Amino acid sequence: MTKTIFLTLSGRTNAGKSTLLNALIGEKIASVSSKPQTTRTRITGILTKDETQYVFIDTPGLHKPKNKLSTHMLKTAESSAADADAVLYVIDCTKKLHEQDEAMLKTIRDKKIACIIVVNKVDLLQDKSAMMPLLLRLNNEYNPHAIIPVSAYEKDGLEEIMAAAEELAKPSVHFFPDDSFTDQPERVLAAEMVREKLLRLLNDEVPHGIAVTVETMRERDEKDILDISAVIYCERDSHKGIIIGKQGSMLKKIASSARRDLEQFFEIQVNLQCFVKVKEGWRNKEGLIRSFGLSEES
Numbered sequence: 418m419t420k421t422i423f424l425t426l427s428g429r430t431n432a433g434k435s436t437l438l439n440a441l442i443g444e445k446i447a448s449v450s451s452k453p454q455t456t457r458t459r460i461t462g463i464l465t466k467d468e469t470q471y472v473f474i475d476t477p478g479l480h481k482p483k484n485k486l487s488t489h490m491l492k493t494a495e496s497s498a499a500d501a502d503a504v505l506y507v508i509d510c511t512k513k514l515h516e517q518d519e520a521m522l523k524t525i526r527d528k529k530i531a532c533i534i535v536v537n538k539v540d541l542l543q544d545k546s547a548m549m550p551l552l553l554r555l556n557n558e559y560n561p562h563a564i565i566p567v568s569a570y571e572k573d574g575l576e577e578i579m580a581a582a583e584e585l586a587k588p589s590v591h592f593f594p595d596d597s598f599t600d601q602p603e604r605v606l607a608a609e610m611v612r613e614k615l616l617r618l619l620n621d622e623v624p625h626g627i628a629v630t631v632e633t634m635r636e637r638d639e640k641d642i643l644d645i646s647a648v649i650y651c652e653r654d655s656h657k658g659i660i661i662g663k664q665g666s667m668l669k670k671i672a673s674s675a676r677r678d679l680e681q682f683f684e685i686q687v688n689l690q691c692f693v694k695v696k697e698g699w700r701n702k703e704g705l706i707r708s709f710g711l712s713e714e715s
Contacts, residue, residue: 420469420586424533427476427525428507429515433537437507437569438462438475441578445682446599446606465595469586471579472593474501503531503562503585505578508555510536510548510566522559532561533581540568603683604631610682611647611675611691618671619659626652626700627660636685643685649693652700657693668693 426434439445442462462473504525508518525532534555539545548566555564563581567574593600601609608629615627633646651657661668672691679687699705 418468418588419591421472421589421591422469422503422582422586423472423474423501424503424505424582425474425476425501426505426507427521429509429518432507432509433569434475434507435460437505437535437537437567438473440569440572441471441473441575442598444598445678446601461600463593463597463599465591465597466579469583470591470593470595471582471586473505501530502587503533503582505533505535505582506561507535507537509538510551511538511541514551514554522555526559531585532559533578534559534561534564535578536564536566537569539566540571540573604634606682607631607634607645607679608647610678611649611671611689613678614671614674615649615660618667618674626656628699641685642688643679643683644688644690645679646690647692649691650696650699651693652695652697654695657695660693
């Protein structure tokens with residue numbers, strides 16, 4: 418008999434949810450960056466092992482909203498937890514438990530949603546015993562199904578997560594083909610790969626005001642080449658100058674780095690063309706947020 422479980426990855430921004438998602442399914446489908454609020458929408462990762470299908474839903478990190486975009490992100494994170502069979506709640510063990518962590522964990526407990534607490538980044542602790550008070554407190558106050566210390570970066574502890582999730586899986590048909598690893602359209606994946614490079618390479622004040630859309634994506638008939646045209650939207654003319662760089666140097670660096678990831682992912686030579694446009698204040702404009710696919714209603 419086949420089984421399925423839908424698990425929402427929840428937690429504070431920069432706790433390592435996207436790194437964990439990529440590690441669990443063995444494919445890079447979520448952008449990873451040291452900058453907060455990297456994930457903006459629900460991203461579904463799928464893994465089928467034997468008779469069980471695991472559907473992981475990565476969500477934006479919990480944070481204090483500062484504009485309409487971040488308000489949409491927070492609503493997505495909160496609603497996704499209620500829709501799942503269980504929550505993988507990810508905590509950064511190198512930081513103190515935040516009041517948003519406590520509020521979310523209390524909500525999960527009070528609504529009787531099954532919860533696996535993933536205590537991440539244990540590779541950064543020299544003394545692992547230092548996290549024992551945190552583990553005891555989490556267990557006593559929130560009564561989770563399991564608490565699992567992991568290093569998503571080093572892919573340590575993943576089997577323990579899968580075993581705990583297997584215990585919560587329910588008899589069901591599989592909702593996705595067994596060889597699927599995401600439900601994200603290829604254009605969305607390509608756009609996210611470009612945006613990740615922007616997050617990694619640009620100054621702190623620029624990346625959060627950036628959106629990326631893939632306008633065209635087609636394989637040439639006569640050659641094994643995938644042509645991709647991406648548009649990078651920013652909020653200010655000054656940001657456009659930073660993205661392009663002196664004589665186009667930064668844009669070339671971004672495109673070159675993104676092209677390598679795209680070629681590895683799609684297993685084909687990629688011709689990537691990137692263009693930069695300004696949409697002032699787009700993060701506070703509902704129409705643009707929807708058009709960029711960053712609203713649950715889009």
